[in-house]
Amino acid sequence: MVTGRRARAWPAALLAAASLTAAGAAPALASAQFAPGADGLGDPFFPHAGNGGYEVAHYDLRLDYRPDGARLEARARIDANATQDLSAFDLDYRGPRIRSVRVDGRRAAYGRTGQELVITPDAGLPAGSRFEVVVRYSGRPRQIVDPDGGIEGWVRTDDGAFVVGEPQGSPTWFPCNDYPTDKATYAFRITVPRRLEAIANGSLIERRRRGRTSVWRWRERSPMASYLATATIGQFRLERSRFGGLESVVAVDPRERKASRGPLSKIPAMTRLFESLFGPYPFDETGAIVDHAPKVGYALETQTRPIYDRAPGQPTVAHELAHQWFGDSVSVASWPEIWLNEGFATWAEWRWAEHRGGRSTARAFRHMLAVPADQDRYWDPPPGAVPDPSKLFADSVYVRGAMALEALRQRIGDDAFYATMRDWTQGHAYGNASIEQFTALAEARSGQDLDSLFATWLDQPGKPAV
Numbered sequence: 001m002v003t004g005r006r007a008r009a010w011p012a013a014l015l016a017a018a019s020l021t022a023a024g025a026a027p028a029l030a031s032a033q034f035a036p037g038a039d040g041l042g043d044p045f046f047p048h049a050g051n052g053g054y055e056v057a058h059y060d061l062r063l064d065y066r067p068d069g070a071r072l073e074a075r076a077r078i079d080a081n082a083t084q085d086l087s088a089f090d091l092d093y094r095g096p097r098i099r100s101v102r103v104d105g106r107r108a109a110y111g112r113t114g115q116e117l118v119i120t121p122d123a124g125l126p127a128g129s130r131f132e133v134v135v136r137y138s139g140r141p142r143q144i145v146d147p148d149g150g151i152e153g154w155v156r157t158d159d160g161a162f163v164v165g166e167p168q169g170s171p172t173w174f175p176c177n178d179y180p181t182d183k184a185t186y187a188f189r190i191t192v193p194r195r196l197e198a199i200a201n202g203s204l205i206e207r208r209r210r211g212r213t214s215v216w217r218w219r220e221r222s223p224m225a226s227y228l229a230t231a232t233i234g235q236f237r238l239e240r241s242r243f244g245g246l247e248s249v250v251a252v253d254p255r256e257r258k259a260s261r262g263p264l265s266k267i268p269a270m271t272r273l274f275e276s277l278f279g280p281y282p283f284d285e286t287g288a289i290v291d292h293a294p295k296v297g298y299a300l301e302t303q304t305r306p307i308y309d310r311a312p313g314q315p316t317v318a319h320e321l322a323h324q325w326f327g328d329s330v331s332v333a334s335w336p337e338i339w340l341n342e343g344f345a346t347w348a349e350w351r352w353a354e355h356r357g358g359r360s361t362a363r364a365f366r367h368m369l370a371v372p373a374d375q376d377r378y379w380d381p382p383p384g385a386v387p388d389p390s391k392l393f394a395d396s397v398y399v400r401g402a403m404a405l406e407a408l409r410q411r412i413g414d415d416a417f418y419a420t421m422r423d424w425t426q427g428h429a430y431g432n433a434s435i436e437q438f439t440a441l442a443e444a445r446s447g448q449d450l451d452s453l454f455a456t457w458l459d460q461p462g463k464p465a466v
């Protein structure tokens, strides 16, 4: 089946039934292999996150939001490629009521169980073929509570919504293949009452008044993991500028304006520093979204344009900016490997402080080493051995995680250390990588056996004895 076209002659239900009896039976029909895609990718923490049998190339999201009734009227168009002969496939979805689902322009059957939206097209989708899914849905999107008690997803604010998705909130507002390994490009078209702004990732294509509403169009042309998407709505003042060849949009809630001005003004200098250390900034756009959403309690490295729940300090701005290299461009291959995001971004915070004439990374390391072993939140779990999803964003992942990198730098020296960092960001740009790949790269660049260093800092429970 090399045509890349759909096998219209075979109703999916028949194919699904055929696949049940196919094993061991006569392999007379190639179509007997049509089967439903997996309902998850088997992540150790979120086994149902992501789906099997296809990959998304592009999301085109049309959202119409009225904060008064908190109603979202939406249409998601998803361009995907089948990677197996599919009789049915899932999208991850935790949103409001589905109105219709079409596959390649024809109505498809669908059902919901848990976070899965199960779609059965009227004909099978052959491996290698491209297909288009259009999902219409409307109602009140909701936030979700994570295993660590944090909230995410479509989080309502007093003037709109603070929209974040790490690790599993994006399906609250659009159906997606919600796993960091399936990156795609995005187009957003967001309609809001005209007194409000709507801020998403990437480039601002258009803002246009239409009656009592305004329409905001954004486009993210670099591959993006679904958890890094945002469509944040509220009252914002926008500052558009260019620096270093980048399009910058900084959107700030007027209530947070004064306090955020200083730290945000450092973004160009931070970008220059990180480029000199880690390699080129990976995207064409930059900026920030500073909202007033105090109940959230954290910031997120939404791609190209990090989002803050309040006016951030300089360390937080440096942290979220560093995530553009570590997390957004080079993304984790599975959620337990979160050290590759949080340890690296925290070390970068320390490095920015050093650059500014503050405490050096070596002193930050010594300072933390003075923290007693019984202050266990800094030491456990070990950052390379996060035991369960409630510990994904534990202090130890950030702080001991940054110490692990600093211990590496001190051991192998600046030259090998920064060569490792640059090879990392270049070798895995817009992709995914694992802790094992990082430690192997550090060994290759330094020519040293680093097993015991990484075991000490990443894997052994309790405060490292050094």
Ligand code: ZN
Residues within 6 Å of the ligand: 319, 323, 341, 342, 345
């Ligand atoms: Zn972080």
